[in-house]
Amino acid sequence: MQAVSNRVRAAADSFEPIRQFYFHSRYADRRGEPDICDFTFGNPHEVPLPGLVEAIRHHAVPQNKDWFAYKASEPEPQGFLAERLAQELSLPFEPADIALTNGAMAAIAVAFQLLLDGGEEALFSTPAWFCYEPMLLAADAVPIKVRLKGERFDLDLAAIEQAISPRTRLVIINTPHNPTGRIYSRDQLIALADLLDRASERVGRRIFLLSDEPYRRIRFDGHVFVSPAAVYPWTLISYSYGKVLLAPGQRLGYLALSPLMPSADKQALQDSLFAAQMALGWCFPNAIMQYALPDLEGLSIDMHALSAKRARMTDGLERAGYEVLGPEGTFYLFCKYPGGDGGPYWDALADRDVFVMPGHVMDVPGHFRISLTASELMIERSLPVFAEASRAIQTERQAAE
Numbered sequence: 001m002q003a004v005s006n007r008v009r010a011a012a013d014s015f016e017p018i019r020q021f022y023f024h025s026r027y028a029d030r031r032g033e034p035d036i037c038d039f040t041f042g043n044p045h046e047v048p049l050p051g052l053v054e055a056i057r058h059h060a061v062p063q064n065k066d067w068f069a070y071k072a073s074e075p076e077p078q079g080f081l082a083e084r085l086a087q088e089l090s091l092p093f094e095p096a097d098i099a100l101t102n103g104a105m106a107a108i109a110v111a112f113q114l115l116l117d118g119g120e121e122a123l124f125s126t127p128a129w130f131c132y133e134p135m136l137l138a139a140d141a142v143p144i145k146v147r148l149k150g151e152r153f154d155l156d157l158a159a160i161e162q163a164i165s166p167r168t169r170l171v172i173i174n175t176p177h178n179p180t181g182r183i184y185s186r187d188q189l190i191a192l193a194d195l196l197d198r199a200s201e202r203v204g205r206r207i208f209l210l211s212d213e214p215y216r217r218i219r220f221d222g223h224v225f226v227s228p229a230a231v232y233p234w235t236l237i238s239y240s241y242g243k244v245l246l247a248p249g250q251r252l253g254y255l256a257l258s259p260l261m262p263s264a265d266k267q268a269l270q271d272s273l274f275a276a277q278m279a280l281g282w283c284f285p286n287a288i289m290q291y292a293l294p295d296l297e298g299l300s301i302d303m304h305a306l307s308a309k310r311a312r313m314t315d316g317l318e319r320a321g322y323e324v325l326g327p328e329g330t331f332y333l334f335c336k337y338p339g340g341d342g343g344p345y346w347d348a349l350a351d352r353d354v355f356v357m358p359g360h361v362m363d364v365p366g367h368f369r370i371s372l373t374a375s376e377l378m379i380e381r382s383l384p385v386f387a388e389a390s391r392a393i394q395t396e397r398q399a400a401e
């Protein structure tokens with residue numbers, strides 16, 4: 001008899017490449033060393049935002065006996081968020097549309113819990129963030145993957161339509177997109193909404209959309225963001241403060257229902273949010289983060305500095321022969337090695353103390369992802385190394401021919 005459930009074993013299999021990379025790889029051996037250039041995960045490599053520290057410190061001081069009592073979605077942050085989200089997304093949110101969660105991951109898990117029965121299908125495009133698949137498997141749902149198309153990794157609407165079956169209950173859209181940095185336009189989202197309407201009619205039941213948008217405020221060059229919640233009424237939004245504050249260890253986020261959702265469906269979901277969050281193991285942010293939320297709402301990583309890093313890194317990588325898909329949003333650069341298998345490049349970079357997120361963990365072995373949350377010093381130190389590694393591999397390959 002096996003000790004571990006089938007659901008968790010399936011999730012573990014799906015997580016395996018990233019687990020190996022994090023715990024049992026050359027990166028795992030070196031992670032944390034002061035002299036490496038670490039471009040792997042979206043972790044901070046510089047001191048936290050002073051406003052974040054101040055807000056946490058301030059709200060840690062109890063003001064009444066209930067300060068650290070159980071906190072579900074508290075009315076103050078719900079009301080505050082309904083107002084702010086209404087301004088930001090031009091949609092009439094009400095407080096009950098918003099479930100406070102400990103980050104976007106919890107919001108996503110709550111959405112799965114709310115919408116999916118065992119064996120139902122949820123569809124997402126790849127390459128993708130590496131947690132959708134294992135989280136779906138752990139929820140006893142069936143992940144269906146559709147490739148993004150072309151050199152610019154566009155949504156493949158025809159392929160999505162084809163992949164929808166009578167068991168499809170949910171489609172996940174991530175915009176701005178990790179790892180490609182793409183932001184989907186209003187026109188693309190309208191076409192997706194039309195498709196989902198048609199498909200829902202075809203299969204005889206409503207297909208919901210999860211809009212995973214934790215990078216929503218991290219955008220470059222004036223790129224406009226449209227939430228799918230504004231064009232498809234059956235949308236749930238997952239959001240995290242972990243990205244914009246660059247503090248993913250201080251868990252705070254939410255799941256928000258589109259105000260455009262027909263009232264019967266919306267009411268049913270609103271009424272079940274608490275049960276879903278509680279049954280999953282109290283998926284609410286801790287008390288201090290809920291009190292701090294209004295102070296955190298206006299804070300952001302320095303977008304000017306991030307844009308400068310993006311420009312410097314893109315220029316350096318392109319000069320060294322790597323292809324960079326200019327990101328419209330997120331703090332990632334999605335890059336392609338100069339040619340052939342990415343493995344030798346990854347090794348050549350690691351030999352020289354530079355660590356990138358290998359494409360194989362996202363099913364794109366010829367690509368890699370750079371997190372621009374690295375320090376400026378890491379960027380400057382790494383650029384000659386990217387060039388040198390590329391030259392070394394080309395020389396080796398020519399010698400072998």
Ligand SMILES: Cc1ncc(COP(=O)(O)O)c(C=O)c1O
Pocket residue numbers: 042102103104105106129174178212214240241242243248253
């Ligand atoms: C696309 C995407 N969704 C959700 C998350 C989860 O965010 P958090 O850890 O802040 O909950 C991440 C984090 O990397 C992400 O990249």
